[in-house]
Amino acid sequence: MNAYNESSYTDLIYRFMDGDTSGVEQNVLFGAMAKDSELQFEFQQAVSIYKGFSADKVVLTPPASLTNSLFVSAGFKPPMPSAAAAKIGLISKFRYYTTPVLSAAVGALVTAFVFLGINSSDNTGLQNNNSSTSVTNHHELSEISASVIPFVRSSEAKNISSSNSNMIKNEEQTIAPMQECSRVFSSAENSFSLTPGVNFTQHNNDYSMLYKNDNIASFSLPEFNIMNLEIEVRGMTGLAFLPSRTIQPEPFSIMNNMGIGIKYKFNQTHSAGIVAGKESLQMYSFNKIGESYQYNHEPNLSWIGACYRWTGDEFYGTLNPYTEFTGAYSQFGPVGKATFGIAYNPENIISMSLGIEGTMLTYKFLGDLKTTEKISVVYSIGLHF
Amino acid sequence: MKKDLSKYNDKQLYLLVKTGNARQKEEAFAELYTRYSRGIYAYCRRILGSEDLAEDIFQETFLSFLKTTEQEREMTNVQAFLLRIARNLCLNLNRQRKTKIFSLDDFDFGIEDNRLEMSEVSKIIISALDILPEEQRESVILQVYYDMTYQDMSEFLNLPISTVRNRVTRGKQTIRQVLAPYFEKTDVKL
Numbered sequence: 001m002n003a004y005n006e007s008s009y010t011d012l013i014y015r016f017m018d019g020d021t022s023g024v025e026q027n028v029l030f031g032a033m034a035k036d037s038e039l040q041f042e043f044q045q046a047v048s049i050y051k052g053f054s055a056d057k058v059v060l061t062p063p064a065s066l067t068n069s070l071f072v073s074a075g076f077k078p079p080m081p082s083a084a085a086a087k088i089g090l091i092s093k094f095r096y097y098t099t100p101v102l103s104a105a106v107g108a109l110v111t112a113f114v115f116l117g118i119n120s121s122d123n124t125g126l127q128n129n130n131s132s133t134s135v136t137n138h139h140e141l142s143e144i145s146a147s148v149i150p151f152v153r154s155s156e157a158k159n160i161s162s163s164n165s166n167m168i169k170n171e172e173q174t175i176a177p178m179q180e181c182s183r184v185f186s187s188a189e190n191s192f193s194l195t196p197g198v199n200f201t202q203h204n205n206d207y208s209m210l211y212k213n214d215n216i217a218s219f220s221l222p223e224f225n226i227m228n229l230e231i232e233v234r235g236m237t238g239l240a241f242l243p244s245r246t247i248q249p250e251p252f253s254i255m256n257n258m259g260i261g262i263k264y265k266f267n268q269t270h271s272a273g274i275v276a277g278k279e280s281l282q283m284y285s286f287n288k289i290g291e292s293y294q295y296n297h298e299p300n301l302s303w304i305g306a307c308y309r310w311t312g313d314e315f316y317g318t319l320n321p322y323t324e325f326t327g328a329y330s331q332f333g334p335v336g337k338a339t340f341g342i343a344y345n346p347e348n349i350i351s352m353s354l355g356i357e358g359t360m361l362t363y364k365f366l367g368d369l370k371t372t373e374k375i376s377v378v379y380s381i382g383l384h385f
Numbered sequence: 386m387k388k389d390l391s392k393y394n395d396k397q398l399y400l401l402v403k404t405g406n407a408r409q410k411e412e413a414f415a416e417l418y419t420r421y422s423r424g425i426y427a428y429c430r431r432i433l434g435s436e437d438l439a440e441d442i443f444q445e446t447f448l449s450f451l452k453t454t455e456q457e458r459e460m461t462n463v464q465a466f467l468l469r470i471a472r473n474l475c476l477n478l479n480r481q482r483k484t485k486i487f488s489l490d491d492f493d494f495g496i497e498d499n500r501l502e503m504s505e506v507s508k509i510i511i512s513a514l515d516i517l518p519e520e521q522r523e524s525v526i527l528q529v530y531y532d533m534t535y536q537d538m539s540e541f542l543n544l545p546i547s548t549v550r551n552r553v554t555r556g557k558q559t560i561r562q563v564l565a566p567y568f569e570k571t572d573v574k575l
Contacts (some may be wrong), residue, residue, distance in 0.1 A: 014554045018528065020535060045561050052506035053529045060427040060530065062443060067422070070444045074451055076411045 009039055013046045072284055103235035103258055107381045110233075111352060227385045228265040234258065234277070234380035236357065241282045242373040256280060256300070257376075261307060265384075269311055275326055276304040283332070283372045284365040301361070303330040311343065318345045322353065333363035339378055351382040390416040395463035403454040418447065421464055425471050427530035431514060432475045432523065442478060446471040465541055468531060472523075479519075506564070513563035521556035528553050 012029040015021045021029065033039045068078035236257045259277025266272070280297045305328025312321040319342050326337035341355015357378045362371050390398060390412055401413035425446055429439035449470050460466065514522055527533045527541070535553075539546040 010558060011550075011554050014557050015550070018535075018553070020550070042561070045564065046557070048506055049510060049557060049560055049564065052510040056507040056511060057427060057530055060423065060430055062422050062426040063440075066426075066440050066443065067418075070418075070447055071415075073444065073448060074414065076414065 009033075009036075010042060013039075013043050017046050017050050104379060107233065107235065107352075107379065111350065111381055229385045230263045230265060230271065230273075230351070230382045231385070232261045232263065232275075232353075232380050232382040234261070234378055236277070236279050236359075236376045236378050238280065238374050238376050239356075240375045242375075263307070263309060270309070271311070272306065272308045274304070275307045275328065276302070277328075278302045279359070279374075279376075281359065281361050281372050281374050283361065283363060284370060298332070301330050301332060301335075303328040303335045305329060305335065307337075314345075319343070320345060322355070324355075330361065333361060336360045341378065343382075349384050351384065353380045353382070354378070395420075396460060399454070399460045399463055402451070414451065417463060417467075421467050422447075424464075424531045425467055428468065428526055429471055429475060431511065431526045431530055432472075433478065434515060438478060442471060442474045445474055449474075465537070468527075468541065506567075509564055509567060510560055513560045516563065517556050517559055521552045521559065524549055524552035525556040525560075 009029065009032050012021060012025055016026060016029055033043055071078040236259065238257070255278055257279045259275055259279070261273055261275035263271045263273030279301055281301055283298050305326055307324055307326040309322055309324040314320055322339075322341060322343050324337075324339040326335075326339070328335040328337070337357055337359050339355050339357040341353050341357075343351050343353040345351040355378050357376045359374045359376065360371055361373075362369060364370070390401075393401070393413070393416065395417065398413040398417050401409045402417070405413060422443075426439070426443050429442045429446070430436065433439045433442065446467060450467055453466075514525065517525065524538060524542070527538050528535075533541065535546050535550050538544075538549045538553075542549060
């Protein structure tokens with residue numbers, strides 16, 4: 001007597017798919033299927049359902065963001081999500097360095113332009129001075145002297161040079177520009193007679209004062225640092241983050257990892273001022289869109305504060321060691337910075353520096369006070385007024 | 386040196402979460418998470434339907450689990466314990482929200498192509514799950530997504546094995562009925 005009806009065979013199919021049938025039941029099932037095409041079709045459908053479930057099961061994994069969020073909420077370090085790891089590719093790494101490289105390039109260009117501009121204006125001044133003063137009159141002078149007085153020291157006259165502010169003056173001939181004249185060329189009058197009855201007047205130009213005038217012989221740069229102020233633009237590139245987390249690179253953000261400051265120089269050693277910047281630090285955050293907690297880069301951390309810089313004595317010419325301390329406030333909490341580095345001061349108006357900086361941010365997250373730290377390379381260009 | 390916790394059984398891991406230092410606690414929790422997160426997540430997703438709700442409940446399940454480690458209790462079956470937390474949370478949530486009741490008429494996917502991809506079959510199956518009676522749906526989900534045997538389900542749901550088996554079979558048969566029109570007019574790529 002057959003103990004199985006149609007419903008029982010259906011049950012057997014699903015139990016077989018679940019691995020819940022005995023050897024005897026399997027024999028019964030396959031025996032029935034061999035004779036019944038409907039049962040075969042039903043079996044085929046059951047296999048399809050089984051495969052459909054399996055396919056669905058494979059894709060049902062907790063997203064990396066959910067895992068991270070859970071671990072952070074539990075107070076643990078988020079595990080490295082494989083999806084995030086895959087995104088940290090070569091292109092992302094390049095993009096990570098785009099901002100600092102660009103800011104460094106812009107800094108270098110600004111430096112070059114300012115430096116060339118200063119030199120260019122100096123040379124122009126020098127040329128103007130030379131052109132206007134290149135003893136336009138010395139030929140005339142020597143001609144006059146030579147024709148009138150054979151003893152005139154024409155060779156000396158040729159060496160005379162003066163600036164716009166100078167003039168050559170003697171009793172009989174005055175060399176323009178008279179109006180601007182403040183000094184310099186004096187002449188002594190020596191009279192002597194070569195032929196009885198005929199008096200010659202020798203104009204013995206004394207140009208020795210030319211060499212006493214600094215304005216004539218040297219072309220010093222204009223005096224900067226009148227106000228003892230320095231405006232500094234800096235770039236900051238994160239080298240290491242603490243606590244150590246492997247997370248995705250920060251999103252690209254214009255003007256990120258940059259700062260600007262204005263400092264007053266009390267003297268060569270001490271200066272202090274106001275600084276502001278925008279940079280990324282790794283920190284816990286709450287994502288309102290996904291309503292999840294994450295540990296990630298905060299690329300728009302803006303801060304403003306005060307700084308003090310100590311500058312050491314020069315070494316190797318124009319290099320100065322320096323150390324700087326900054327206390328600032330950001331939208332997330334207080335920020336502290338300590339920087340050590342070397343400043344290069346090729347001109348009075350401009351300086352460049354390179355250093356290592358440690359940054360610490362203290363912020364509140366889920367009622368707890370947390371800190372995040374970063375070690376960066378800082379590079380800056382400063383203009384002095 | 387970091388221990389290989391994959392060799393530890395659930396009870397040992399639970400004990401580490403409960404009594405270990407901060408590092409041991411974190412590592413043991415991570416190991417338990419690795420073992421059971423997929424099952425719990427799949428269960429939440431298919432029971433609740435909504436991805437957002439499932440993620441909330443999933444997170445709450447593991448956080449509640451952690452809280453229990455602060456209490457004095459004997460842990461006998463971590464897997465079942467986690468699932469029980471998730472189940473209670475899902476049931477509470479389902480009671481609170483008004484669940485749409487589907488009927489067989491709701492299922493017309495308008496499939497014109499006569500070749501049905503497995504991903505499409507999956508979608509239909511998932512949708513068909515929604516029309517199952519609650520007890521059948523849960524039994525199917527526990528069996529399919531949480532890899533529970535009938536014996537496990539019997540213990541977990543505190544029901545006779547025959548009842549559990551019957552629910553699973555009836556549930557799958559209903560799914561087959563939902564899929565029948567598509568099976569008839571299409572070829573399924575197996």
